[in-house]
Amino acid sequence: MGQNKYYLVSYLLDDKLYKFWKDIIFITDGYWSIRIEGNTYPIKEYLKQLGFKWSRFHRCWYKYSRDYVKDSKELAEQLSQITNMPIFIVIIPIDVWGDYIIESIYEVEEIVKEHKKRKSSLNKV
Numbered sequence: 001m002g003q004n005k006y007y008l009v010s011y012l013l014d015d016k017l018y019k020f021w022k023d024i025i026f027i028t029d030g031y032w033s034i035r036i037e038g039n040t041y042p043i044k045e046y047l048k049q050l051g052f053k054w055s056r057f058h059r060c061w062y063k064y065s066r067d068y069v070k071d072s073k074e075l076a077e078q079l080s081q082i083t084n085m086p087i088f089i090v091i092i093p094i095d096v097w098g099d100y101i102i103e104s105i106y107e108v109e110e111i112v113k114e115h116k117k118r119k120s121s122l123n124k125v
Helices: 011-020 041-049 068-082 105-124
Strands: 007-010 025-029 033-038 053-055 060-064 087-091
Touching (some): 007 105, 011 033, 011 105, 025 068, 041 068, 068 087
Parallel strands (some): 007 087
Antiparallel strands (some): 033 060
16 A cells, blocks of 8 residues: 555545645535645645745645545645655545445554654664
8 A cells, every 4th residue: 555646535534534634635626626735834835836825724735626535545646756645545445436435443553663764764774
């Protein structure tokens, strides 16, 4: 699982992801928009270039999208190239994705731990 550029997470874990706020980026469906939450400060200029706007009320970045599935995957791929944080796409489990969906918060914890280990080993080199 460590080779993935991004991870798909069940919408049932959406509220539980906030405890990893400083260590991850997560993309959610905001009803006709894509919302990006988590540790977005290091990539805020990049998000602005992509046309995302900051919502002070929701404390997240958003951009209108008619094809959430396609646009979320493309965005996750782009973000994975510019940051070393794990990226999660929160989804409603539908067949359109056709990929493995994480449904356990323990799996998310393991992914975050693995990324932290990898990050600290890169910093030592």
